[in-house]
Amino acid sequence: MPVISYIDAVTQALMEEMKRDPRVFVLGEDVGVRGGVFRATVGLIEEFGEDRVLDTPLTESAIAGVAIGAAAYGMRPVAEMQFADFIMPAVNQIVSEAAKIRYRSNGTWSCPLVIRAPYGGGVHGALYHSQSVEKIFTGVPGLKIVMPSTPYDVKGLLKSAIRDEDPVLFFEHKRCYRLIKGEVPVEDYTVPIGKAEVKREGTDVTVISYGLTLHFALQAAEQLAKEGISVHVLDLRTLIPLDKEAVLEAVAKTGKVLIVHEDNLTGGFGGEVAAVIAEEAFFELDAPIKRLCGPDVPAMPYSPPLEKEFMLNPEKIAKAIRELAEF
Amino acid sequence: MPVISYIDAVTQALMEEMKRDPRVFVLGEDVGVRGGVFRATVGLIEEFGEDRVLDTPLTESAIAGVAIGAAAYGMRPVAEMQFADFIMPAVNQIVSEAAKIRYRSNGTWSCPLVIRAPYGGGVHGALYHSQSVEKIFTGVPGLKIVMPSTPYDVKGLLKSAIRDEDPVLFFEHKRCYRLIKGEVPVEDYTVPIGKAEVKREGTDVTVISYGLTLHFALQAAEQLAKEGISVHVLDLRTLIPLDKEAVLEAVAKTGKVLIVHEDNLTGGFGGEVAAVIAEEAFFELDAPIKRLCGPDVPAMPYSPPLEKEFMLNPEKIAKAIRELAEF
Amino acid sequence: MSELKHTALGLSDEQVLDMYRYMLLARKIDERMWLLNRAGKIPFVISCQGQEGIQVGAAFALDREKDWLCPYYRDLGMVLVFGQSAKDQMLSAFAKKEDPNSGGRQMPGHYGDRRFRILTGSSPVTTQVLHAVGIAYAGKLEKKDHVVLTSCGEGSSNQGDWHEACNFAGVHNLPVIFMVENNKYAISVPLNKQVAGGDVSKRAQGYGFPGVKVDGNNPLEVYKAVKEAVERARRGEGPTLIEAVSYRLVPHSSDDDDRSYRAREEVEEAKKNDSLVIFRNYLMEAGILTEEKEQELNKQIAREVDEATDYAEKAPYPDPEETYKHVYA
Amino acid sequence: MSELKHTALGLSDEQVLDMYRYMLLARKIDERMWLLNRAGKIPFVISCQGQEGIQVGAAFALDREKDWLCPYYRDLGMVLVFGQSAKDQMLSAFAKKEDPNSGGRQMPGHYGDRRFRILTGSSPVTTQVLHAVGIAYAGKLEKKDHVVLTSCGEGSSNQGDWHEACNFAGVHNLPVIFMVENNKYAISVPLNKQVAGGDVSKRAQGYGFPGVKVDGNNPLEVYKAVKEAVERARRGEGPTLIEAVSYRLVPHSSDDDDRSYRAREEVEEAKKNDSLVIFRNYLMEAGILTEEKEQELNKQIAREVDEATDYAEKAPYPDPEETYKHVYA
Ligand SMILES: Cc1ncc(C[n+]2csc(CCOP(=O)(O)OP(=O)(O)O)c2C)c(N)n1
Ligand SMILES: Cc1ncc(C[n+]2csc(CCOP(=O)(O)OP(=O)(O)O)c2C)c(N)n1
């Protein structure tokens, strides 16, 4: 299997889905001629022309709203928000419209729309090019939220998202774009939305994570293995719908849980995961449920020492796992 | 002490704060001549004139954005969103601006702004006049989020919010407006932001709630007392900053916790509360942490049988408490 | 009714009579809903009264077989012309299971009907204006020649989404008709506190497409403007903005009391220009409507509304379990 | 440089020379930042190059003692005139503790300085346009007579917030100057795919206030337009929209590569109209600037930039614990 980068997996999925289905089109700021500011849509305009690879005006609410109209009509738009931070002007369209179209029309209309957005920090992006924004949407029924960590999952899940009958928010960690590489089949395949995956088997402590921190957790696990601590790592991959079964199974494996995400702690999705565990796997637990997350500050600062302080890393995670293991 | 309604407490707080501080002004749709569609701002324009009681154009992002500018300048704007559901177009201004002004300017600027919004269902408001929207904001550091349940708390907390140096979202349950009455002092007083309150002492099961469901919980507790079950009821009043101390104390009282809110379960604030308990009061627990919340559907439907199905009530809460008590 | 004659617009006597019938039907359904509301039978009404001329005039200028509507909550007249019935309205008002818009999930006035290419709408104003642009863009991709008409109130046209929609449609020259139904109030807020400059139609110049202001109390004038806009759109010449001026004859909704913010005299004055009065007179003068025909029409419509009310009142509610359906496919 | 003479505008020789000095200072700081970026010393630059004439022309027309700025990320020229120094810029570029805008928390170009009434800004475009309206409204409440100038790019002016801001300011006749710096590109997207109709200035008509389009490469023309707008505003006559046309001479930012979307010839052509070239020629022809004076000026500015760079490079970073400060009061 060829080894490709996380961002190439995005491009390949788009390319293949646009070939497969003429209803698929992409739209966003600079996605056409420029191929996206991260180059995720590179090569598409040459292949499919400017109508299907649409450089929109600088208006996120319009990107979402126009895509919603087109999706309700029967197309399969894939909208790009240039940075997840800039999804905010589109919140009304996403929350009030996309998420509610099926429900409010008693199932007679639908909104098969994908919104892709690069999120996350560690790239000197400062406050407004580093945020994790999933918490804004995880409480909004009607949306699906996908946050893959590997090229394989990116490609398979993006394809599933495009083929899904409902609106999917597809968040790509921008630090992973060129950092993370992995094997990806040449043949068409999909990864189902709503299924977590065990990325490492272990017996002492369970780490539940997604995105960049998932890789940090794997690195921490590798390190801790040498110290004799066996870490079980679950990659949520999809936040909504949450794969509760996989979560509960992973908890049962070790009885000790550390939930890790880059998004800030309070009000982050880790709270939901912890709550599910505290309700449904209470008797499996041998220790308090721990969360290790971004700090509760408005966003990640620019200055290197502050950015470093904000970001998680394998060492911070290893430390938290050790504490749990010793519990 | 005079007994007044929940909404009158809003009006009184506004009236008194506007008298106290000339920098305070209110703005929003229909807040002036009409006195607000719920009449929360009734009488203010007569007292303070149309400049300080400003009927704005129908533009929520502008209401928030103009208020933010005025607040940064040094005024004390109190903006009204006509319904909490319609705060969505203002999310960018609230999340990207209000919440981050102090932090991004290294403390040199601030945004002492209050945004009031009626939320919640049970009023035949259908999908878009019934939502609880706190979950959109509870994960956004820099904001404070207040959700009072009694006229006393409404008045005291709204005053605190107006005097606060940071942006406060002040959510008023619209079903409480005329339903809930209570004693309120004539003299000036405040209720501190960030302090929960035990609204009933008990020994068997702890219920943690806020808003309308707090009253349902109290009614359920009253009923259950007759059955011999003693219920401890904590009113969060402020969601952010969360009064962890009070939460942990309330948990310790009984060892059994039921978290109740009208907002839907998944991604709701109850998850955060449960996570805090599961981490910090794990050894106090005698049973799994239970949540009883609105269902995970996009919003509350209009048709009476569906609205009833969606809404919580004292019976549903009593049932959940009974189950926990018997655990 | 000025000089404008229906024949000059290519409308037959039958067609204008049909227009009047739709206007009257909309009015009578609306009036009935207020009665039902005041009798405690339905929780909420939001009215088309005063705007029937705009809605019916506009809808008649569209192709009801292929064009699309992204309407707003007052557009009862429009959705009737496109195919919805009095029964559909009453099922919605009573929030019954059979309501074709939402199965009783949404308030009345939240139209949405696949049968007639009426996109499902919501309460937050102006979101539909962007959806209309999306449907127009989809048509471009699929090489269809449908036109999309979307409407909102003059207050709502100040929302950011409206600007973004006009700009997007302008850049891509899309077949969208932006209709703004200026009824002079947004709940209690009058035009001068709402729309800077006072002229919504002028805003089109900033997007490089035509903007026209028409007398919304004259359905023929609206028809003419929309017809021209449809032709431009169909020829690939892009969007048109139409500001149709009328007056909201009743309170904002059944929850409103408009006495606190506008004088009764103003309302009474406006009633003289009610499109129903004006168009009736025109048809009478033209001999197309007679006292006799009118009686017949009134009877027919009354029956239609009665039957619809009856049917809807007796129709079943959705089951409580329906609450959990249609969250995802 | 057309007929427009500085003396006719009431500007002294000294003042125009000062304007030129600010333009040059902005350019030199900006150029230095690119060098530092390419040398791996600072992670990011976003440029004012090509827009100095707009920024300095505009700022000179304001009252630096009482007026307010809600600028955008390219407005280096503006903030320098209002009082920020080269050192301030370098402290920000190096993300050092002493950076007056944010203590190193924000990227360069995210201005904010209480000392000079420059409101703290963010990255999401156009939000500041509403803040400007709020500051103007606050002035009205407090019976102050400050004017607020807010600026953004032509792409950003399509955001909903821009429309809502213009409308709000128009309704309340507020002393706001909406400056749109049209540099023909929004990252890679050219004007014709961005601004329907192509004329931002025309949009003012839809809000009932004047909109003018000026040559942004001519600081005197910008000065004149802003001066008039300030006078209108101060007289209580409300907002003005000014579209100042220039060209973005460099890539969007240090992360961009503009070769993929625009021809080198186009950029070279634009350089001929660079406001620095044009204004320099004007001052030379007018005998206000001489080769000698220029050398002196260049030396002075080079020293200023050198010293600022040096200082900032050596200045301390904020402590990691600073991460947790200033979330709430
Ligand atoms: C985003 C949003 N904000 C507020 C409301 C509440 N609201 C409903 S209708 C209305 C007034 C609308 O006025 P206008 O656009 O002139 O339309 P009209 O009702 O007069 O036809 C308001 C404020 C809403 N539905 N959506
Ligand atoms: C809301 C938002 N969306 C997207 C971006 C990313 N972005 C930054 S600058 C820019 C282009 C701005 O173009 P224009 O307004 O013309 O200003 P210019 O950079 O040309 O001066 C974009 C898309 C952003 N900062 N904010």
Ligand SMILES: [Mg+2]
């Ligand atoms: Mg209106």
Ligand SMILES: [Mg+2]
């Ligand atoms: Mg530009």
